[in-house]
Amino acid sequence: MDSFLSYTFIGLFTGAAYAIAASGLVLTYSTTRVFNIAHGAVGMVFAFVYWDFSQRQHMPAWLALALVLLVVAPAFGVFVQRVLTRGLGSQPIGVSLVVTVGILVGLIGVATQIWPPASRTVPQFFAGHLITLGNVVITWHQVLTVVLSGVVAGCLYLLLNRTRIGTAMRASVDNPDLLQLYGGRPQLVAALAWAIGTSLAALAGILLTPVIGLQYYDLTLLVISAYAAAMLGKLTSLPMTYVGAMGLGILQSYAVGYLPSAGNVAGLRAVVPTLFLFGIIVLLPQAPLRIGQVKGLVSAPVPTLGRASIWGGALVLFAMLLAVGLSTSNLLLLGTAATYAIVMLSLVLLTGYGGQVSLAQFTFAGVGAVAYAKIDQPNLFGLLVATLVAAAVGALVAIPVLRLTGLYLALATLAFAQLMDKLVFQASYAFQFNNPLHAERLSVLGLKIDGTGSYTVMMTIFFVLLALGVIAVRRGRLGRILIAMRDSQAACGTLGLDLRWLRVGLFAASAGIAGLAGALFAGLRGTIVANDFQFFASLLVLLVAVIWGVTSVTGAAIGGVFLMYLPVAQSDHANIAGLLFALLGFGAVALGRDPNGLANKIFGFNSWVVDRLYPALAERYPGMALRSRTDEWDGAVDGVDDESLAASGTEVERDVVVAG
Amino acid sequence: MSIPILEVVDLHAAYGRIEVLRGVDLRVPRGAVVALLGPNGAGKSTLLKVISGQMEQTSGDIHLAGVHVAGAKPDELARLGLTTVPEGRSVFPNLSVEENLQLMSYAGVPASQVLDTAYSYFPRLHERRYQLAGTLSGGEQQMLALARALTSDPALLLLDELSMGLAPLIVDELYETVGQIAQTGVSILVVEQFARTALRIADYAAVMSGGRVVATGEPDEIGSIMADVILGGVA
Structure with a gap:
């Protein structure tokens, strides 16, 4: 008593x-x-x-x-x-x-x-x-x-x-x-x-x-x-x-006082508030759709598949070059960058196109990694299973909060990430406490990819393939529905679109991509620990993705490299490690209002050169043979994102960087 | 002649690159009710927005009681005695009727006096004082909105489309109240699409079309030429 x-x-x-x-x-x-x-x-x-x-x-x-x-x-x-x-x-x-x-x-x-x-x-x-x-x-x-x-x-x-x-x-x-x-x-x-x-x-x-x-x-x-x-x-x-x-x-x-302090449920004591939060969100009555809230974002342009493939091929070639030239430790970093880039790709799909925010992408990557390590099938089958497991977990998170939108969904993912961190990843069927898991390198169709260099190239190929997939989705019917959902759920409702299962599917697909990244990462590292997939990393992924552009594949690629480099820079300059975090955070505050991010500025560069710089130069140096574009609208529809056209008036053709 | 309460001189305003007001000239004499009529897209509501400080003009001048106001914020103008009732339901739906009334005291009249005046004009509001304003009927919401015009003792009252979405009977009732406000000596600028309702209480009328005031005069004259204006005859 x-x-x-x-x-x-x-x-x-x-x-x-x-x-x-x-x-x-x-x-x-x-x-x-x-x-x-x-x-x-x-x-x-x-x-x-x-x-x-x-x-x-x-x-x-x-x-x-x-x-x-x-x-x-x-x-x-x-x-x-x-x-x-x-x-x-x-x-x-x-x-x-x-x-x-x-x-x-x-x-x-x-x-x-x-x-x-x-x-x-x-x-x-x-x-x-x-x-x-x-x-x-x-x-x-x-x-x-x-x-x-x-x-x-x-x-x-x-x-x-x-x-x-x-x-x-x-x-x-x-x-x-x-x-x-x-x-x-x-x-x-x-x-x-x-x-x-x-x-x-x-x-x-x-x-x-x-x-x-x-x-x-x-x-x-x-x-x-x-x-x-x-x-x-x-x-x-x-x-x-x-x-x-x-x-x-x-x-x-009471949980601290009366729940067991050892065993698989030891973590339960720490996650009582999180469970409470999750429970309340799930039980919350449906939030009314907010109407009159059409805030369509102007998206980054979407490239044609052909153009995207060319840039993707160039990226793979570049990765091959690096694979020959770089030391093993640097190659590991490159592989990490590819991992981050793939995780960000999952955010492009989910946040950039679908308008849903997830604060748990890295947790899904962790699920994929654990699944890959546990089933011990270092081949495409194992990879597929890991992806599916992560996707299933993603769906599992999305289903209970199916009725909810925006903020509540995001908070549910946050609660989920926290639960996984404290409860599941620490349990004996996952990492246990500080216990590394071992994973083998992947073999593709019987061909074992052992060297770090070739493995990195393979990861790059995976990134490019996934990126092409994401772009293909965006260009198709599904992509249009996603954008419509992002811009106004209420309008979609009046059109008779049932978005609930689409949202679950979207969440699952995004979690699957993240899980794939985790599995590949596990193979790259050989050993993984729970710390690799901490909740906090998910926040960083989201921020970096937004800074570099969460609506474009290019943003994901650059963001991946950037996020890989961040801890490197922090350990190189330990005295300003905190400052780098602060810069990242407040950078996101500054750039967060434009989810197209810095990548979109790069896209605009080419047309800026042709539309602004060329005429200015031509005026000053009349003799120079500069090709200035004519302002006609012919052929504008072909291969150009209509949204971006509407936004940028006179730009007829767009040169688009897919991956850089 | 005394200085008009509102004088607008060659006013231009634009949404981005689209010019909506193209040189508006308008006077509201002290104590007069002026009806501003015109077809959709003529720029009536935009003009009210500029006068009330919600939008900035690109050029031109606004004088309130002879004082040139430029760059004044809506809350400053409101505290100086300009009461604007914007179009739509201009109440706070998630506050109770009484709380809505309390906020009206920002214009300078003590809250208790606001409540007294409002309840004496509209006993129905007193019955519903603890109800959320969003749950009132459209007519009652507009009563609540008009209560601000009644209680804040304005120097100039701007009314935008009071009739929007309301049954004709209720519109008549509301305009009766506007007439009562006018009799207390308040200068009023009424924007209305339904010309006849507004002309009944107006001393003067002006017609806008294509971003300009194209005709001014007595209500009777304007009433007789309205059809031409709407159909594009006068310009």
Whole structure:
């Protein structure tokens, strides 16, 4: 009984901290429609700031706390709202997810750069003060947390329901333009909401730090609990959020107390919030289709198959050249790049064409790798099985959330990745803890591809074939349906298209491609460990894919090379490793609004030369024989993506780079 | 003659490269009701958007009560006494009626007074004060929208297509209210496609076509030439 009571108190404490974090999340979401994936990262950074103020600079705890909560955090919140997430609420959900994931990665980068890994402790508030109830001991810190959560909940309720600015906050979600006509200031309202939300994230982080330690990732991912709580309140209801947070805290505490700490389900204790989140998302009533939301993205041009094959062939030839010239370690890197590129290809299909965001692509790759290693059939059959297993797992994730769209689907994948990380990959039927799996190199039709060079070339060939497949899909009927689905699900519904199974199929196909990449990767490395497929890598894949262009195959190719090079650069320049992360994250924030990414800029280069540079040069040097194109529309339809045509007016023919 | 409450001089505005307003000249005298009529795509709503600060003109001037306003934001204009009721249902659907009314106090009138005035004009709103505005009928929503015009004591009221999607009986009722507002001395610019309804309460009328004001005059004169204007006779 005593242990039960003390677990309950611990649960109340964690629940209270979750409630604080979750109410901040709800506040920012319900006023600006931006779901801040980085909410936990914000809490993490401010826990570090608090440590810096109170421990390193020896400020009194109350002063440090006041500085963080009333000055630094709100200022940062306003900055995020004004600069990073402005106008995101009306963008497609994928864009706001990518931008906030970018903020998450960027903040982790900033934290590691400013506060390099070291052992740091933050004492509890009123350390040493205890309350004893019978045999149960409660700290003042815990009591303070519970009290604060109540105060926060009460104040927020009053703010939102009893004050004019709070009413304006809720009004600005409905219609910010109208609020302006009323005389309200939507920007001010949004800034205030973000300032409060950031402060609450900081408070939750600071309160939790003495208990779970000052870590980059633990605090960041802790927010999953807050997501779960906020989901229970459907991201709008504060009281339900509070209930959810408290319930989750207690549930988690009991899980720690009463679930076995060894064996295959040992990981279960760590994933209670994730399971909770998954459960709530699955049970959530169907979100209504948002109509009047036609936000068609202008896609990168899609090349003809012939042109794509030529570029693909060139890429394979280039890989062959490299295979002859490079050392084994560099070839391994090249193979890794090919792996990443294939994973990004799966995102081109899923996110670029289908408009769905997945935060678990690398987990699917991990599933493929484990399947490939476990069945121990290093041939095309084994590869096929690995692909199918990954695809089946992908479908399995997609089916329960079939009814849901955008944000919920993305969060479900996030929960799934987390589950796999903590539960499945650690179990004895997969990697176990720190236990590498062995995999053989692939043999194709009886021909064993043993050399690292030839294996790398083969991976490149796989990439090219898959890329051609993706392009073929995009050019066909299916591709048109995908684009239509991405642009407006409601419109598709009125046309009588049943998109549910298409979405599952899309998810499965994408997971399958990622699984194939994982299997090939396993063969390349020979040994694989769970760390190769960590959840965090999936976030990086998404960001890099968006930066380089998630709507084109070229973007995937360049992105793969870039992502391979990132850890290399980090180990070469260890002193700025965090900065590189930050650059990547905030790069995604900057470029996330244009999912066509940098690759699309490359596509535009050729026509820029012909349309802008040639005429300018011809004017200056009349003698030069420059071929300027005539602005005619003849033959425009042949082999040119109609979307891109509509967007770029006068461009008649497009020269397209497929793979580079 | 006194300074008009609104004077628009040679106003141009464009959506991207498409010019919608091509030199609009319009005056709303103090205390007058001006009906702005014209076919679809004439630029009426765009003109209101520019006047209310939601859109920026490419050239031309707007004077409000003799003061040249340029680059003013809609919320600043709203606080200075310009009340705009945009087309469509201009209420916040996820707020209760009472909360909608509370937000109207941004225009400068205390919230309690706003509530009193609104409920005395529209007792039906009082019955439904705790109901979400999105669950009201179309006519009731427009009442709520008009309540802002009633309660905020505006210097100039801009009304855009009050009748949109409403039954004729309800439209008549709403325009009766507009007439009452006009009698309290508020200057009003009404944009309306249904000419007859608007002309009934108007002191003056102007007709827009192709981004310009092509005719102005007394309601009777305009009423008699409307058909020609719509069919392209006057230009």
